[in-house]
Amino acid sequence: xxxxxxxxxxxxxxxxxxxxxxxxxxxxxxxxxxxxxxxxxxxxxxxxxxxxxxxxxxxxxxxxxxxxxxxxxxxxxxxxxxxxxxxxxxxxxxxxxxxxxxxxxxxxxxxxxxxxxxxxxxxxxxxxxxxxxxxxxxxxxxxxxxxxxxxxxxxxxxxxxxxxxxxxxxxxxxxxxxxxxxxxxxxxxxxxxxxxxxxxxxxxxxxxxxxxxxxxxxxxxxxxxxxxxxxxxxxxxxxxxxxxxxxxxxxxxxxxxxxxxxxxxxxxxxxxxxxxxxxxxxxxxxxxxxxxxxxxxxxxxxxxxxxxxxxxxxxxxxxxxxxxxxxxxxxxxxxxxxxxxxxxxxxxxxxxxxxxxxxxx
Numbered sequence: 001x002x003x004x005x006x007x008x009x010x011x012x013x014x015x016x017x018x019x020x021x022x023x024x025x026x027x028x029x030x031x032x033x034x035x036x037x038x039x040x041x042x043x044x045x046x047x048x049x050x051x052x053x054x055x056x057x058x059x060x061x062x063x064x065x066x067x068x069x070x071x072x073x074x075x076x077x078x079x080x081x082x083x084x085x086x087x088x089x090x091x092x093x094x095x096x097x098x099x100x101x102x103x104x105x106x107x108x109x110x111x112x113x114x115x116x117x118x119x120x121x122x123x124x125x126x127x128x129x130x131x132x133x134x135x136x137x138x139x140x141x142x143x144x145x146x147x148x149x150x151x152x153x154x155x156x157x158x159x160x161x162x163x164x165x166x167x168x169x170x171x172x173x174x175x176x177x178x179x180x181x182x183x184x185x186x187x188x189x190x191x192x193x194x195x196x197x198x199x200x201x202x203x204x205x206x207x208x209x210x211x212x213x214x215x216x217x218x219x220x221x222x223x224x225x226x227x228x229x230x231x232x233x234x235x236x237x238x239x240x241x242x243x244x245x246x247x248x249x250x251x252x253x254x255x256x257x258x259x260x261x262x263x264x265x266x267x268x269x270x271x272x273x274x275x276x277x278x279x280x281x282x283x284x285x286x287x288x289x290x291x292x293x294x295x296x297x298x299x300x301x302x303x304x305x306x307x308x309x310x311x312x313x314x315x316x317x318x319x320x321x322x323x324x325x326x327x328x329x330x331x332x333x334x335x336x337x338x339x340x341x342x343x344x345x346x347x348x349x350x351x352x353x354x355x356x357x358x359x360x361x
Contacts, residue, residue, distance in 0.1 A: 055164060059126040060112060064104035066129040068097065073136045123166035127158060171291050178290040182280050185301045186273045194269030197310050198262050206261075211313035213239065215261040221252055222259055245316045247348040264314045272310070275322030276300055278329040285332050316349050323349065324356055331360070 112121050134150045220228040227239040283293040323346045330338035
């Protein structure tokens, strides 16, 4: 019959191999070797050191400062004076800043103490406040060099907190959590980008070139199955005389059920965002960690080209990215049927699409 840990350690004490042992639910059994003096620590002193005189305390102080800066920037967001100019701070009291930072720091300290055994809240607050501050300043200061500096600084700090293990809850998420995050990214893109493009159309901000062409073309396709327009060359003309894009017929059944230009914009957002799923599968194929997979998927969703292109209304070119990603995935997995299907769909996008397939081949 096997001995319990208590019985084993009592035997070791009898044999003078260890001096003592303690039991901590979070650390299990902690041994004190013979010849070592037990270290007495003060519980309150340890907490004070951990909360205020450590990396966590520095991050909390920085989080409090950047949180206050965000509030100031938001309050003066419509101010034409740039935040980088000295005139911007003429009405800001230094004593008021110090007092408010102290108050925010105290509130964050209470939160940190409350959740100290579960999560390092300071790291999350620090990265969140710093990121939001940078977003606001980038919005106000449209400068390429400043943007590069922001990316470098933010990358350094994120790398620091990850290396220290302060973001362990998200640094290595479980597979189910990863799938949930990627699904949320997909829906966020569809709702935000799709919603904004629809609002853009509803307030008459979309131009005839090119959205008017495609709105009229789909009306003709619904009625006659022919991709005709009258505004592209001032006469009734097939759009395929300009660009050969049979891919348009793939979404025609949905347009037939919901015959509105809004349908085209929503479908476009869904198609572009769907590229996140083959990208996720490619990351798993190459055994990337869940954290890296999430970062890559966020980079895809946040790519300026994929976002900005939606605001030039509806175009078949945007279908290329998700179709090529699916094509690459099935090629990597050597699933030839899926590969040929998505290769054919890619070729249907436009007359120059075979160039992409040829480069991959």
